[in-house]
Amino acid sequence: MSALPLNALQKIGILGGTFDPPHAGHLRLATHFAKLLHLDALLLIPSGEPWQKGTGITPAEIRFQLTEAAGIDLARAFLYLKVSTQVGIDRIEIDRAGPSYTIDTVKALRERFGANASLTWLMGADSLVALPSWNSWEKLSQYVNFAVATRPHHDLKAQANPEVIQFLKDHQTKDAAxxxxxxxxxxxxDESLNVDLSSTELRDRLKSSSRNAKTSEQIPTHTLEFITNLGLYQ
Known part of the structure; x- marks a missing residue:
């Protein structure tokens, strides 16, 4: 599942993140856009050194294994839903030394898949609002498209700064095709999908006495098994 053949791959979706841990929201977003955009492949890319996240992040290799486990559930969901999108878990940011800058990742992916592939970075609206804090963010659109899922309590117009508003004016399309x-x-x-889960909140609940069946349901089955076996987030 980690290796994707390069032949005949034209529409590539990219879902990056700390994945500490991966959760049902990630899988819902991935599934939604895989179907909507008819993706040939979807890459889950755990960050190596998530420079904006501060301290206390689970080691990269463990997060990679958690993401691999989530990828099993995602691939099974695609099979069940008859979604032909291939799933890949990519080490590109973990194997690259230094802070994990998205601009470096999209440049490398563009080189890998070639000039003619459609590369689309998947994200939630909260990430779009925070885009100006990303390294060389204004250059990202030279390498990828963006597919953004709205989130409850995140009003883009109210929360986006003028730079993001202008970015949308310059690049937004109403047509997913x-x-x-x-x-x-x-x-x-995309305003049809509202994902309101965060890894931070899940970690807090996993660590607290309030951990319950609902919390467990928000984590992919294989990922939860891995978390339980290793005693993570205690």
């Missing part, structure tokens, strides 16, 4: 036919440079805001 446009991303399939564009190699980069477009932003699609």
């Amino acid at each position: 446009a991303l399939e036919n564009s190699t980069s440079g477009l932003i699609y805001i």
Whole structure:
């Protein structure tokens, strides 16, 4: 599952994150856009050194294994839903030394898949609002499209700064199909999917006495098994 053949891959979705741990929200977002954008492949990319997250992050190799476990559940969901998208767990940020900058990742992926592939970075609206804090963020659209899922309590117009508002004016499309036919440079805001889960909140609940069946249901089955076996987030 980790290796993807390069032949005939034209529409690639990219879901990056700390994945500490991966949760049902990640899988819902991945599944939604895999179907909507008719993705040939979807890469889950755990960050190596998530420079904006501060201290206390689970080691990268463990987060990679947690993401691999989540990928098993995602691939099974695709099979059940008859979604033909391939799932790959990519080490590109873990194997690269230094802080994990998305700009370095998208440049490397563009080189890997070639100039004609449609590369689309998947994210929640909260990440779009925070985009100006990313390294060289204004150059990202030269390499990828963006597919953004709205989140409850995140009003883009109210929370986005003028830079993001202008970025949307310059790049937004109302047509999801446009991303399939564009190699980069477009932003699609999807308002049909509301994902309101965060890894931070899940970690807190896993560590606390309030850990319950509902918390467990929000973590992919194989990931939860891995967490339990290693005694993580205690």
